[in-house]
Amino acid sequence: MSTRTADARGRSSRSRRIAVLLAAFAFGSVLVSCSTDSGGSSVSLPTAPNASNFTGSAPSALASAASSIIGSARASASAAASSAAAAASAFEASVSADTARASAAAEKELKDVQGSGNATSEVAMTGLPRAETGGLLAVLVTITNKTDQQASYAVQIDFKDSDGKVVETRYVGAENLDPGKRAQPIAISRQPSEPQLTARLTKAQRY
Template sequence: MSESNVTGQDAASSRTALSRLRPVVCGVGAALTGVLAVASCGNGSGNGGAGTSTPTAPATSNFSGTVPSGMSSWAESKKAEASASASAAASSASARASEFEASVSADTERARAEAQKQLAKVKGRGNATKDVSMTGVPLSQTHNVRALLVTMTNRTDKPASFAVQVDFSDSHGKVVETVVVGAQNVEPGQKAERYAISHKPPEPHLTAELAKAQRY
């Protein structure tokens, strides 16, 4: 056998062995990378051994279908931050409302306590709903506290006291807060003004309604 024939046979054997190894190498590469491998590993056909590449699906044995624990912890952290922020906003609104109330009048609390006692006796809406009006106060004037100016007019011929209940309702009509104000010894033909102050944050919007008004 001539040397040229031996060399040719060796080269052919090498190409055959290499073509057999390519699928194995490609399979190992795809398993290691875990991605869709479009490899240069062909089937050995065509010129120079370049052929059509075969995509290999990613390995999914390690995917559980659940959110990674790190992501879950992050989501819980953000939820807690949002809850704390809402709580802080409500607390701040309540504190501002208390400060505003304290600055309005020294006898506000005493009149309110008496008004609550009177309203507890009232059946229905009371006898003075036509003598009471309410006007919203701009937030810019109350340091972002929701407040109504309640005006009570004594249309009788003798001094009278008033007890007024204001209900604040959400967009669904549910009463979320009740505020009571009162005025004592209003002279005939005179008016008394008190602030009905909400301790809820200015948002979301609440609707105020005159629930009860009693003259006594």
């Protein structure tokens, strides 16, 4: 073996040892830099995400929640509708108890009356707020006896649609009203709130 060849092999062996040492040193440096002490900095290595930090619901849970919200909304709407219907019924019942007999008498009296009658100037109408009537269309009919004698009155109220067609007719009245006194019966439509109707004084008869 020649001296040149031996030297080459020696240099190659030293190179490999140096490379291994450098690699070991570099790896050791990484480990050191990852550790912490009171005077040095630290490097955080990536870690797996903590599942407990995530918020939200799985698709099936979201669907269940949406279904629950919709069901609750429907129940609330149904309860509100029932409450409104109860309020309307209560209002109508309270009015009907006081005016049923007078209404029947007024309808009977107006049956043979031609034209608008003899007392339209003694009758006025005012619409009542739906908030006070349970959502019903109702008008306050004010009857004033402008004569000098006691008299009874019969009044016909027609509820018309936007085309002027009579959809419903109601009768109210006042009996034995003294001179200068007034009565205020209420005429109530039983029709749905839509389409909107308009109340019109059709007949008023003093008898």
